[in-house]
Amino acid sequence: xxxxxxxxxxxxxxxxxxxxxxxxxxxxxxxxxxxxxxxxxxxxxxxxxxxxxxxxxxxxxxxxxxxxxxxxxxxxxxxxxxxxxxxxxxxxxxxxxxxxxxxxxxxxxxxxxxxxxxxxxxxxxxxxxxxxxxxxxxxxxxxxxxxxxxxxxxxxxxxxxxxxxxxxxxxxxxxxxxxxxxxxxxxxxxxxxxxxxxxxxxxxxxxxxxxxxxxxxxxxxxxxxxxxxxxxxxxxxxxxxxxxxxxxxxxxxxxxxxxxxxxxxxxxxxxxxxxxxxxxxxxxxxxxxxxxxxxxxxxxxxxxxxxxxxxxxxxxxxxxxxxxxxxxxxxxxxxxxxxxxxxxxxxxxxxxxxxxxxxxxxxxxxxxxxxxxxxxxxxxxxxxxxxxxxx
Amino acid sequence: xxxxxxxxxxxxxxxxxxxxxxxxxxxxxxxxxxxxxxxxxxxxxxxxxxxxxxxxxxxxxxxxxxxxxxxxxxxxxxxxxxxxxxxxxxxxxxxxxxxxxxxxxxxxxxxxxxxxxxxxxxxxxxxxxxxxxxxxxxxxxxxxxxxxxxxxxxxxxxxxxxxxxxxxxxxxxxxxxxxxxxxxxxxxxxxxxxxxxxxxxxxxxxxxxxxxxxxxxxxxxxxxxxxxxxxxxxxxxxxxxxxxxxxxxxxxxxxxxxxxxxxxxxxxxxxxxxxxxxxxxxxxxxxxxxxxxxxx
Numbered sequence: 001x002x003x004x005x006x007x008x009x010x011x012x013x014x015x016x017x018x019x020x021x022x023x024x025x026x027x028x029x030x031x032x033x034x035x036x037x038x039x040x041x042x043x044x045x046x047x048x049x050x051x052x053x054x055x056x057x058x059x060x061x062x063x064x065x066x067x068x069x070x071x072x073x074x075x076x077x078x079x080x081x082x083x084x085x086x087x088x089x090x091x092x093x094x095x096x097x098x099x100x101x102x103x104x105x106x107x108x109x110x111x112x113x114x115x116x117x118x119x120x121x122x123x124x125x126x127x128x129x130x131x132x133x134x135x136x137x138x139x140x141x142x143x144x145x146x147x148x149x150x151x152x153x154x155x156x157x158x159x160x161x162x163x164x165x166x167x168x169x170x171x172x173x174x175x176x177x178x179x180x181x182x183x184x185x186x187x188x189x190x191x192x193x194x195x196x197x198x199x200x201x202x203x204x205x206x207x208x209x210x211x212x213x214x215x216x217x218x219x220x221x222x223x224x225x226x227x228x229x230x231x232x233x234x235x236x237x238x239x240x241x242x243x244x245x246x247x248x249x250x251x252x253x254x255x256x257x258x259x260x261x262x263x264x265x266x267x268x269x270x271x272x273x274x275x276x277x278x279x280x281x282x283x284x285x286x287x288x289x290x291x292x293x294x295x296x297x298x299x300x301x302x303x304x305x306x307x308x309x310x311x312x313x314x315x316x317x318x319x320x321x322x323x324x325x326x327x328x329x330x331x332x333x334x335x336x337x338x339x340x341x342x343x344x345x346x347x348x349x350x351x352x353x354x355x356x357x358x359x360x361x362x363x364x365x366x367x368x369x370x371x372x373x374x375x376x377x378x379x380x381x382x383x384x385x386x387x388x389x390x391x
Numbered sequence: 392x393x394x395x396x397x398x399x400x401x402x403x404x405x406x407x408x409x410x411x412x413x414x415x416x417x418x419x420x421x422x423x424x425x426x427x428x429x430x431x432x433x434x435x436x437x438x439x440x441x442x443x444x445x446x447x448x449x450x451x452x453x454x455x456x457x458x459x460x461x462x463x464x465x466x467x468x469x470x471x472x473x474x475x476x477x478x479x480x481x482x483x484x485x486x487x488x489x490x491x492x493x494x495x496x497x498x499x500x501x502x503x504x505x506x507x508x509x510x511x512x513x514x515x516x517x518x519x520x521x522x523x524x525x526x527x528x529x530x531x532x533x534x535x536x537x538x539x540x541x542x543x544x545x546x547x548x549x550x551x552x553x554x555x556x557x558x559x560x561x562x563x564x565x566x567x568x569x570x571x572x573x574x575x576x577x578x579x580x581x582x583x584x585x586x587x588x589x590x591x592x593x594x595x596x597x598x599x600x601x602x603x604x605x606x607x608x609x610x611x612x613x614x615x616x617x618x619x620x621x622x623x624x625x626x627x628x629x630x631x632x633x634x635x636x637x638x639x640x641x642x643x644x645x646x647x648x649x650x651x652x653x654x655x656x657x658x659x660x661x662x663x664x665x666x667x668x669x670x671x672x673x674x675x676x677x678x679x680x681x682x683x684x685x686x687x
Contacts, residue, residue: 048609050507180654206653211613213410213604216403217648217656224396224649237509237605247520248531249399269509269605273519 036072036079037339039064039329040099041109042116043134043322044087051235051263052112055319056134057082058311059303060109063326066306073330074337085111092116093123100127106339109325110134112318115182121148128341130348132325134318136259137186141368147345149368151324152317153282153358153375158259159190161280161376162231163198168391169254171229175204175222177215177242179234184210187233187258203227212238216245223251231256240270247273254278259376262317267381278389280376282317282358285386295355303357320357327356395527400645402530408641409537410604413596414618415625415633416544417589423552423628424561424585427486431470431494432593433615437608438497439463439594440601441505444512452513460594467590471583494611501608512601519602533602540599544592545630561585565628620664626674636675 041060044053064080072078081103085092092111099105100123107130111117114137124131125145133140133150140150166174176191178184184207195202203225206218215238222230230253232242239261246255257279264285267274283290287300303323307315331354333339336347351370354361359375378389414436421429443459450458474489475481514521515536522529552558563571564581572578597606604610617640625636640660647659667675 046507048507208653209657211610213600213610213614214403214407216406217400217645218653220396220399220403220645221648221653223399237607240509240605244519244531248522248529249403250522250529265508269511271513271519 034076036077037333038079038081038103038105039107039109039326040096040103040105040129041080041082041322042085042092042095042099042111042120043082043109044112044116045082045084047085047087049087049113051316052134052318053084053087053110055307055313055316056110056112056322057084059307059319059322060326062306062310063323067330073333074339076339078330081105085116087113087116089116089119093119096120096123097127100124100129105129106333106341106344107132107329109322109329113182114140114186117150121145124148130329130341130345132329134321134325136183144366144368147341149328149348149363149370151328151356151358151361151369152321153259153280153371154369155186155258156190156194157371157373157376158280159187159194160198160373161378162191162256162278163194163200165256165278165378165389166200166229167198169229171254172199173201173203173225173227174229174231175206175225175227176202176231176233177204177206177208177218177222178232179210179212179238180207181210181235183258183260184234191231191233208238210234210238213241214245215241216249219245219249219251223249227253229254229256233258233260235260237269239266240274243270243277244273259317264314264316264386267384267386271384274381274384277381279379281379281386282320282375283377284315284317284320284357286377286379286388289388295360296357299355300357317357324356324358324361328354328361398526398528400649401642402525402528402534404642404645405538405638406530406534406603406641407644408638409534409541410600410614410637411617411621411640412634412637413537413541413544413600414593414614415621415637416541416548416630417593417596418615418618418622419628419630419633420548420589420592421585422622424565425486425582426483426565427475427490428619428627429586429589430487430490430615430619431497431611432589432618433611433613434494434497434501435463435467435590435593435611436597436600436614437501437606437611438466438597439590440512440597440606441501441510441608442594443598444510444601444606445505447512452515456512456595456598459598460591463594464587464591467586467588467593468583470590471586475582475586476579494615498609498611505608507608509605509607511605512598514602515599531603533599537599537603540595541634544595545634548630557584620660624664624667624675626676629674629676632674632676639675 043057045057064078068077083095099108109132112134114135117133117135117140125147131148136152136155138154178188204222208218239257255277257277259280261279262281262285283296284300287304290297304315332344332347336343349363349365351363359371361370363370379386380389417432421427439459442462443455446455446458514533516532523532552562560576561581563576564578568578621637621640622633625632644656647656
């Protein structure tokens with residue numbers, strides 16, 4: 001038995017060592033300039049976060065195909081290696097290691113969720129591989145890791161927009177309800193920290209199960225506290241249930257949701273009850289109603305049309321984050337004039353005024369997100385459609 | 392707490408409790424005839440609701456629900472014929488584990504048919520925003536539908552098990568399979584029938600609760616766990632007790648939320664379940680002497 005175990009171990013060790021040593025030779029040989037640039041992507045195409053990962057994977061594939069048809073970047077094609085993590089951080093770690101060590105990719109696009117991104121942050125940093133995360137958490141770029149960037153707007157900016165709107169409406173007493181997920185927890189922390197400075201008092205602060213199918217109990221507590229508005233920070237399906245339950249128990253105060261509400265399907269899920277919901281979001285959802293001279297108008301309408309005609313489903317802001325990630329990478333390669341990881345990384349830090357779906361990116365050595373407060377717009381739901389919120 | 396708020400908590404408890412109750416009823420039928428706890432019951436609910444949602448696109452709502460119930464009933468029969476009946480020397484434990492496996496398979500198949508999106512049936516009366524006002528508090532009319540349908544199911548089941556030959560034969564199988572066989576009851580078909588009944592009732596439950604809970608392919612398991620808790624709480628095998636226990640648990644959770652942070656409501660539910668298991672293992676509403684006789 002023991003000898004057999006030893007034999008298995010031996011084979012395993014060999015299996016680990018051989019391909020690694022085999023691969024190490026390839027970068028020494030100078031790659032011909034026409035060789036494709038390898039770019040990895042880790043998205044949760046299936047699993048509980050598939051509503052993020054599926055449109056992200058589709059978007060980068062669409063982008064890369066279009067780019068390669070028009071000759072690629074620096075005369076080289078982009079070879080995209082899309083991997084599905086199923087939303088699991090453990091799987092994301094092994095996929096990241098594989099992409100870095102075996103495939104020697106220049107950069108990794110994604111992952112879709114904050115949990116996965118934080119897990120592979122240090123791996124990419126050590127492997128000197130550029131990471132362009134499509135997840136929201138601020139911790140991805142604070143503290144700064146020189147090779148790690150992210151494309152979606154920050155949670156704290158979303159919270160700031162919510163507080164600004166409350167100021168306009170004269171709201172000072174609110175109820176905060178969040179789901180017990182990483183996303184909900186992040187939102188709760190930001191709302192708690194920023195409320196005093198914005199002159200808002202949180203009267204009720206409750207956390208609920210992410211599988212909750214009815215929230216009238218929590219909302220009754222909110223109603224009893226006499227709040228002027230409710231903030232819900234969660235993902236589906238609770239986003240829809242909150243809106244319905246508030247109307248059902250006749251809690252007639254404004255409902256604010258997070259920037260995770262950016263998918264028209266969530267609105268359809270709660271029907272009439274969704275009307276009047278206010279939330280901060282990128283401009284993709286209201287691309288058609290932007291003024292013609294808005295800097296993002298042309299890009300947003302083009303992406304939206306392209307995506308919707310090709311995949312026959314509504315574009316969401318999440319796919320947009322992946323669009324921004326691959327856009328920033330190709331712009332940086334152009335600017336650096338090479339596909340050397342160090343040069344491209346430096347180039348990203350010097351990118352200014354790149355128009356993306358989330359906003360206009362201005363990166364710097366200190367800011368690896370590059371988006372300002374103006375990347376958000378307050379949206380509302382009118383007749384079960386998204387519209388720009390008017391004061 | 393003022394009176395209107397008190398009533399509002401109570402109504403919220405009834406909303407949640409009615410969903411627990413209607414799920415628990417399905418568990419009881421299969422348990423009654425076979426002693427099996429069917430852990431795929433939650434999936435029957437979701438299959439029913441999803442089928443109804445798909446059918447509702449082409450047919451009026453009542454037809455869609457009827458169709459979904461029939462399709463899911465057939466599915467229940469197929470599941471029993473293909474998986475449960477083929478097991479030789481089946482111990483109850485082995486069959487229970489098979490139902491766990493079935494639930495996983497059904498969940499994955501549903502993911503492929505209906506993808507991962509959250510859907511729901513339209514409200515049976517009114518819309519998302521309509522409410523019924525009771526003593527100054529508000530409740531969705533759909534909750535009344537859930538309660539009404541539960542009541543009808545419980546009444547129909549009671550009549551069926553008490554007064555029809557088939558119903559009596561099913562109960563006889565549960566009590567003593569050998570004796571029932573000797574009296575000419577086809578015990579195998581009774582088991583199939585119990586799976587069909589429970590799948591059909593599950594589908595109907597799934598349709599009625601869908602506007603409240605919404606429906607997603609992996610929602611069956613959490614619903615089934617609560618339903619199972621309630622079935623135990625009331626005493627396995629007793630549908631009327633299951634409804635009472637469901638409402639009791641819902642009310643308990645709602646009033647726990649009123650004084651404690653809402654994250655503690657699950658703790659309260661589990662503590663009550665443990666207390667019941669320790670002090671009244673045969674359930675809240677079971678008569679002790681009856682269960683003692685059964686155990687003997």
